[in-house]
Amino acid sequence: MKQHTPLTPGIVAGRLTPQEYEANFGDISPRLAPHEASVAANRCYFCYDAPCVTACPTSIDIPLFIRQIATGTPEAAARTILSQNILGGMCARVCPTENLCEGACVRETAEGDPVTIGRLQRYATDTLMADGTHPFTRAKPTGKRVAVVGGGPAGLSCAHRLALLGHSVTIYEARAKLGGLNEYGIASYKAPEDFAQREIDWLLQIGGIEVRTNTKVESLSKLRDYDAIFLGVGLAGTNSLGLDKMKNVRDAVEFIAELRQQPDRAKLAVGRNVVVIGGGMTAVDAAVQSKLLGAENVTIVYRRTRGDMGASDVEKAHAETHGVRIVTGAVPAAMGAEARFTYAADASQSLALAADQVLSAIGQTLAQVPVGEKDGLRHEGRKLAPKPAPDVWAGGDCAAGGDDLTVTAVAEGRDAAESIHKALMGA
Amino acid sequence: MANLQSTFVGIKSPNPFWLASAPPTDKKYNVERAYEAGWGGVVWKTLGSEGPPVVNVNGPRYGAIWGPDRRLLGLNNIELITDRPLQVNLQEIKEVKRKWRDRALVISLMVPCDEESWKDILKRIEDTEADGVELNFGCPHGMAERGMGSAVGQVPEYIEMVTRWVKQYSRMPCIVKLTPNITDVRRPAEAAKRGGADAVSLINTINSITSVNLDSFAPEPTIDGKGTHGGYCGPAVKPIALNMVAEIARSPETRGIPISGIGGVTTWRDAAEFMALGAGNVQVCTAAMTYGFKVVQEMISGLSQYLDEKGLASTADLVGRAVPNVTDWQYLNLNYVTKAVIDQEACIKCGRCYAACEDTSHQAIAMSADRTFTVKEDECVACNLCVDVCPVESCITMRELGLGELDQRTGRKVASFANWTTHPNNPSAKAAE
Structure with a gap:
């Protein structure tokens, strides 16, 4: 059934085997097993006025929910989480915890190895949601x-x-x-x-x-x-590159949305050489998924420095581990079969990348x-x-x-x- | 390397680490594995009288409590003395002793509390060439219900009587193993001494229920829906054991009697602490049952390094060194003043010191908006709780105030030594000279 490979020129679907698609799009960080959760939870120091809570935009009482996991009541832990953050299950999966709770964890300070708060949160919320019941009861209708x-x-x-x-x-x-x-x-x-x-x-x-x-x-x-x-x-809305719109330039947000809605990855077309322009989480998600769909070469090009990128260090490392190259300090100049960039530091120098497909991820409006x-x-x-x-x-x-x-x-x-x-x- | 060679009541062993009388020493196979791993000696699991063997439960024999990461902190057991035929044990002891002449091998005994029974068992073990006997007056479960074990150990007169029989009918060194399930451990130790014991060993296990099964509403370990108290041991009991060892070591009535220290010895450091408090050697069980016999190798290397660092030539030089510093509360220096100091470089800003002090102690730690924790010397009573709850070792320390230095809490300058015996608030104080 496989017609194409990562080496097939142009933008085509079906570059990988069904097994490869399945492996590539499985759960990136599966739910902890009870033993793993117990070991992870027992590392929490139950800090006073804990820095992780301060770092959480929803102010989840993290030490409390971790202690509830450690004492064998993940359902109570989930209620602690969900009472502050009803989408605690999704946040456990998508939060850049390295910049939030885990970045603030005192064990990050102490040992460079924080309590895995995100994964513990998922353990708790998945446990509670698994039985299908909802833990909250609606107040008497107000008529509003x-x-x-x-x-x-x-x-x-x-x-x-x-x-x-x-x-x-x-x-x-x-x-x-x-x-x-x-x-x-x-x-x-x-x-x-x-x-x-x-x-x-x-x-x-x-x-x-x-x-x-x-x-x-x-x-x-x-x-x-x-x-x-x-x-x-x-x-x-999405920002535009401001260059002549070429046929092979696509909005990364749209690319990701299509990918999310198509359960059969083999039907998703991706270029052999993909260039992603941008430096945020969308750029990383688009780049990594291009690679996972079978693109041979994927490059993220960002106009400013690596430190300026919106993507966290963990996300950048994630992209690079998946074989994505990150080029910084290069400004888009012209898009076509070759994506051309000019270096910000030296306008006389340029970069040309083979580009069957260009994904634009330069921000939304x-x-x-x-x-x-x-x-x-x-x-x-x-x-x-x-x-x-x-x-x-x-x-x-x-x-x-x-x-x-x-x-x-x-x-x-x-x-x-x-x-x-x-x-x-x-x- | 310091020589760890140990002589305890005349029994020589290459190091002071013996395995206590317990499941690890129940048979030749285990004991030989222990010797191969480096254990200096063993106390063979308790033998009973000739006759039908003891029976054990066939459900769980152990219960436990754990610390984080399921570190075993305390273990209890409801196992009885050896359930193997006496003849088999005697034969194996003989074989093992002949093969391992440099290692200590002591036989633990528990027979009914009558002269004939003791006379008989002592005669039977004579032929084994074992180095000594340990009288099990401590086992708190099962056998105690039959008038043995701690049922004897809780009555000083019985201890004295049985010890006398043993010394009368045997030339072997006699170690009396004491139960902690009493109000004052000095009384049974004194009785053992009066009876002629060569040494005491302590502590045996503590009456305990480790947990309750909240589904079946039965104590653990649960045997068909019922449970009974078992003997508690392991790291959790060490503080209790250290105190009892120290009490015997410093009591005028028992001072000088050799002590084999038992109770939660897990590392070389634990062993050194027991020895500093007067134990001539130590016996270990739970650490071996948790990690296997190999743990002795860390104990050997650690104790040896420590003795070298301290310039001590042998374990005998360590024994009892801390005993003079164990005293009664009334003799503690009430003019000794310390204040907690937080090392800001080491602090990881968890705030546990603050929570402990603010919620449960003396409100002597300040917390700034940026989570810098500092000690308020004018409130600090030096209770040490912050040190104890801090997860980073040596992050919080206690600084001793010098003589004449102002104690900001009391507004008084640190004065020279004075204790409760001369304190003005003490109605029976003697006037200071």
Whole structure:
């Protein structure tokens, strides 16, 4: 059945054997076995006012949940996690923990070897979710109705907290599925086996949340019947390279989304020589997955220094371990069968890379709709203000102040829900 | 390298590390493996009277408690004395002793508390050429219900009586093994001495229930839904054992009686501590049962290095060196003042010292916004809890204030030695000279 190999010129599908695809897109960091979890949990020092908690955007009580794992109650640990972060399962998989909790762990300071907080969090949340029950009970209905625009991490977190507090929530999602970047935007090996949708199904068990997918909100004026509106629309636009659009240049976000939605990897076309432009997590996810799809040569080219890259050291190392080359200090000059770059340090020197396929990952932007001027929403910089109008709240990547992480979006959605609750109930 | 050669009540062994009477010394096969690994001696697992062998439970015999990473901290057992025929044991002891002449081999004994029984067993073991006998007056489970083991060890008069019989009917060195399941370990030690014992060994295991099964609601180890108290041993009991050894070593009535130290010896350091408190040698069981016989090799190299570093020529030079420094509380210097000092370079900012001090002690550690922890000398009573809870060894230390230095907590300058016996708050204080 295999028609092509990594050496086949051009952009083609089916470069690998079914076994290779399966191996390449399996779980990158499988759930800990109970013994592994016990050993890892027992390394936690139960710090006072722990630095890991401070480093967590959702302020999960990490020492407590780890102690709960160590004492054989991972379900209680999961409740500790989920009470702060309802998407604790996904965050355990996608958080750049080396920059957050694990980076702050005192055992990182002591031995350069932090407690594996992310994997322990996954152990707890997976254990609780495995029995299919939902650990929270909805408060008595308040009769208040809230519209949540955007079904990504911020919207889901906001909707769950609002529903928990007894409000009725409607989520409007432009795409066919809820999840936002969890579903469309992260590397598939980070959350295999349809985890994003399983987590959402589990989350919605709280009740009181109506979901309208394939429903793009064109203007907020249509939502004026609601008592409050939360905008978690993400960054739907992407920056353009500003060069002549060539046929082989593709948006990395779109490439990743297609990959996530196609269960049969053999149907996904990838170039023999792939050039990814950008330096963030999207660039790494696109580059590594290109390699895993069978590209022979994959190069990430970033215009500034290695230290300036948005991707963490662990992500960079992950890319390089998978055979991705990282070139820094090179600015795109022309894209074609050959991708040409000029070195920032010396404009007289250039770099030419064979490029069957160029993936552009140079950042996302706030799209106009439904947050255009006609809705009178306040902006901060190029993003929405956290409270862009009197009865409108915003959170996640579309809102100013965060750092474009799933976990930040969850925190902002949760906090917006608490703020909405306070406003609606006059508490 | 220091010579670890040890002579205990006349029994020579190449090192002071003996295996205690327990499952590791129940038969020739194990004992030979132990000798091959380097153990200096063994106390053969307790022999009983001639007759139908003892029976053991056929379910679990051990329970345990663990530290992080499932490090075994304490073990308990409900196993009885040897369940092999007496003749088999005697034959094997004889064979092993002939083959391993340089190693110590002592036989542990437990027979009913009557003269004939002791006379009989002593006669039977004569032929083995074993180096000595240890009287098991300590085993707290099973045999005690039949009037043996700790049932004898808890009655000083019985200890004295049996020890007398043993000395009367045997020329072998006699070590009396003491139970810790009493209120004052000096009384049975005194009784052993009065009876003519050549030495005491301690501690035997402690009555214990290691855990309760929360599904079946039965103590562990559980035998068909029921459990019984077992004998507790391992690293967790070491502090109890050290104190009992020290009490015997420093008591005027028992001072000078040779002591074989037992209770949680796991490393050379534990052994050295027992010996410094007066033990002439040590007996080990749980460490071997946890890690295998090879652990003795670390004990040998470690003790040898330590003796070299201290300029001590032999283990005998170490024995008892800490005994003069064991005293009663009333004699402690109340004018000795220390303050905790946190080494900021070593600190990993876990904050455990702060939590311990702030929540449970004297609010003597300050925490800054950037998690710098410092000692408030005007509050620090030098309790040492911060040192004990800190995960980094030597990160927090206690600094001794010099004579005349101001103690910021009391506002008084450090004065010269004075203890409770002369303290003004002590109603029975003697006037200071």
